[in-house]
Amino acid sequence: MNLVESLLHALKDHGAREIFGIPGDFALPYFRIIEESEILPLYTLSHEPGVGFAADATARIRGGLGVAAVTYGAGAFNMVNAVAAAYAEKSPVVVLSGGPGKGEASSGLLLHHQAKTLDSQLQIFKEITCDQVKLDDAARAPADIARVLASCLRNSEPVYIEIPRDMVREPCAPVVREAPRAIDRDALAACVDEILGRLDVAKRPVLMAGVEVRRFGLEEKVADLSRRLGLPVVTSFMGRGLLTDCDAPLVGTYMGVAGLPDVTQLVESSDGLFLLGEIISDTNFAVSETRIDLRQTIQAHNGQVTLGYHMYANMPLAALVDEMLARVKGNADKAFPVAHYQYPKGLVADGETIAPTDIAKAVNDLFAEHGRLPIASDIGDCLFTAMEIEQTALIAPGYYATMGFGVPAGLGLQATSGQRPLILVGDGAFQMTGWELGNCKRYGWDPIVLLFNNASWEMLRTFQPESGFNDLGHWGFAEMAAGLGGDGVRVSTRAELKAALDKAIATRGRFQLIEVTIPRGVLSTTLARFVAGVKRISTK
Numbered sequence: 001m002n003l004v005e006s007l008l009h010a011l012k013d014h015g016a017r018e019i020f021g022i023p024g025d026f027a028l029p030y031f032r033i034i035e036e037s038e039i040l041p042l043y044t045l046s047h048e049p050g051v052g053f054a055a056d057a058t059a060r061i062r063g064g065l066g067v068a069a070v071t072y073g074a075g076a077f078n079m080v081n082a083v084a085a086a087y088a089e090k091s092p093v094v095v096l097s098g099g100p101g102k103g104e105a106s107s108g109l110l111l112h113h114q115a116k117t118l119d120s121q122l123q124i125f126k127e128i129t130c131d132q133v134k135l136d137d138a139a140r141a142p143a144d145i146a147r148v149l150a151s152c153l154r155n156s157e158p159v160y161i162e163i164p165r166d167m168v169r170e171p172c173a174p175v176v177r178e179a180p181r182a183i184d185r186d187a188l189a190a191c192v193d194e195i196l197g198r199l200d201v202a203k204r205p206v207l208m209a210g211v212e213v214r215r216f217g218l219e220e221k222v223a224d225l226s227r228r229l230g231l232p233v234v235t236s237f238m239g240r241g242l243l244t245d246c247d248a249p250l251v252g253t254y255m256g257v258a259g260l261p262d263v264t265q266l267v268e269s270s271d272g273l274f275l276l277g278e279i280i281s282d283t284n285f286a287v288s289e290t291r292i293d294l295r296q297t298i299q300a301h302n303g304q305v306t307l308g309y310h311m312y313a314n315m316p317l318a319a320l321v322d323e324m325l326a327r328v329k330g331n332a333d334k335a336f337p338v339a340h341y342q343y344p345k346g347l348v349a350d351g352e353t354i355a356p357t358d359i360a361k362a363v364n365d366l367f368a369e370h371g372r373l374p375i376a377s378d379i380g381d382c383l384f385t386a387m388e389i390e391q392t393a394l395i396a397p398g399y400y401a402t403m404g405f406g407v408p409a410g411l412g413l414q415a416t417s418g419q420r421p422l423i424l425v426g427d428g429a430f431q432m433t434g435w436e437l438g439n440c441k442r443y444g445w446d447p448i449v450l451l452f453n454n455a456s457w458e459m460l461r462t463f464q465p466e467s468g469f470n471d472l473g474h475w476g477f478a479e480m481a482a483g484l485g486g487d488g489v490r491v492s493t494r495a496e497l498k499a500a501l502d503k504a505i506a507t508r509g510r511f512q513l514i515e516v517t518i519p520r521g522v523l524s525t526t527l528a529r530f531v532a533g534v535k536r537i538s539t540k
């Protein structure tokens, strides 16, 4: 077996199911082995940001590793933002990059694609990955690969593997997975004692489930734990979509001033807030109506637990949840009453113009009739609108908040899960990576794309209305769909929107782009609440 085959088998053994990539001359040798070995399917896309977002999406929706394969320099540097998003949002993406061979590295010449030094790329990726290796020694490679892939899964963060192009066919032994790290059982027991003790004395305990619950495959267990503890469950903005198909007392999504008042009140008045797998970020917590004293919360994330001023290190989330389940038998006698929020439905299919909340109604009506679809959302008002759509699997960069994620992530979702996705994207974000839809035909993907066209960087305009640079003008996105291999339609009334969705759900085998014209300045209910709330608390 050669070095790349050994790497590919290891990736598959650690949970990778496909590779997204764009080659280059430094990468052609390893791409050739990927294609010829057929160990993992290879999907090439058109721009490396899309490669990174698609790989990230597969890890988020399926669990296991996402894999993004690029060439040295221009390719890898083009993907830095997408890998940074994966790092910030705890997504286990493996970055494979071709690299200069040992011989050429000592040629004394500056190499094409080289930035500062030949190691600049490795240095830059050290900032957005939790482990790295350059495979320049075939004898050491199996152990290095095992270490890096174990880091990726243990931390649920990206890692970087550089493959010198003269190493790809070096004979290489198979990779043996690293043994799981030992856990101090006494410390784990003490930690669980303290958590249960805090929850027991709390009068209004609440469990907030964060993205690590999905990343470590714990949704069913956390739903079971919440029932046993009799805790109401909320998700954060980033955690939206978690626990959708689990039997959990899920009250809703906490969004502070932008969210549903009863959910906001439940969380902000809690005297026992248990943050499980949560990213403690501004998008999750900065818009609190009443400041949450995080020191009074129980925080379990990043492999450690913090209660007030106590910190327990090396507490993997899975081990913590398992230990709590082992200690808490049977469901609580007091089941938390869950008043299921009634999402907006019953779109009036008339000649009125379309507001984002009308889109949510139309989608909820579609889900009621045809079943729910998983959602890949970009950022912008489309993501705020997603909060008004029925709970369903949702992947979106709710914390890192990069544009361009939506379309490639939807393609990655369909490639890895086989499910048809609903993609929500604004016109500004579509201008960045929407063209990846041109790859659907080759691979048989057929997402339904709802393009929120307000001809504006509208989120920015809400904060700085005086700036003219937020005007984008109208692009004819619908007309471009046919050239990309799909069907496109522009809709400006609610009746047209309903008809377009009915046609889209009935059409398979071609992507369906619905360009929704939204009048200038018309926001979703959620974004309007967010903007008003931010303005209110910033003047306090």
Ligand SMILES: Cc1ncc(Cc2c([C@H](C)O)sc(CCOP(=O)(O)OP(=O)(O)O)c2C)c(N)n1
Residues within 6 Å of the ligand: 379, 380, 381, 382, 401, 402, 403, 404, 425, 426, 427, 428, 429, 430, 452, 454, 456, 457, 458, 459, 460
């Ligand atoms: C890659 C990238 N570039 C720039 C931004 C800044 C930014 C926003 C965040 C605040 O940083 S929101 C926004 C406008 C989005 O426009 P569109 O996709 O049309 O959505 P909508 O009209 O609903 O706002 C920009 C440019 C970003 N988040 N990501």
Ligand SMILES: [Mg+2]
Residues within 6 Å of the ligand: 380, 426, 427, 428, 452, 453, 454, 455, 456, 457, 458
């Ligand atoms: Mg816009």
